[in-house]
Amino acid sequence: MDNKYDLRKIKWRSRRGMRELDALCDRYLENHFEKAPDSEKDLYLSLLEMQDPELYSLLMHRAEYPTPEIKALVLKMNPDVLED
Template sequence: MMDSRYDRAARQRIRWHSRRGLLEMDLVLTRFLDQHFDTLGDEEMDAYVRLLELIDTEFLEIVNGKRDVDDPALQPLVDMLRAV
């Protein structure tokens, strides 16, 4: 991880906030975190944090491709989530 606005403590908080109320989301996010979290750049981390602000059902619909993301800046991260 290069110089980042997200220090270790911030990343640990974000990882904690990745725990969701839906098992399906927990499974997807756990795989995503295991595969990509340590290599996310600041822009990707910004997008991930914004996605975490969504309610679980909306987030799941986006990840499952049943709903489009409103902000095109979030699409690359959504694509990463869909690929896990």
């Protein structure tokens, strides 16, 4: 049976080819993913469906957050960037 939360596969899917995105995704996966609730894991997987420029804008806090849940996840993924 295929586990949709297989960390090895998710790490592979998280590779973006953009150093900043890779670093933020890796940090989240290492520090938060395994202990996150399934709803947050699903939200992270949905972020991986985004195009790199759109995801980068979200993670750099340059775009509006579609939902409060996405905002919370983005703040967890990149707490180092201060919001305006």
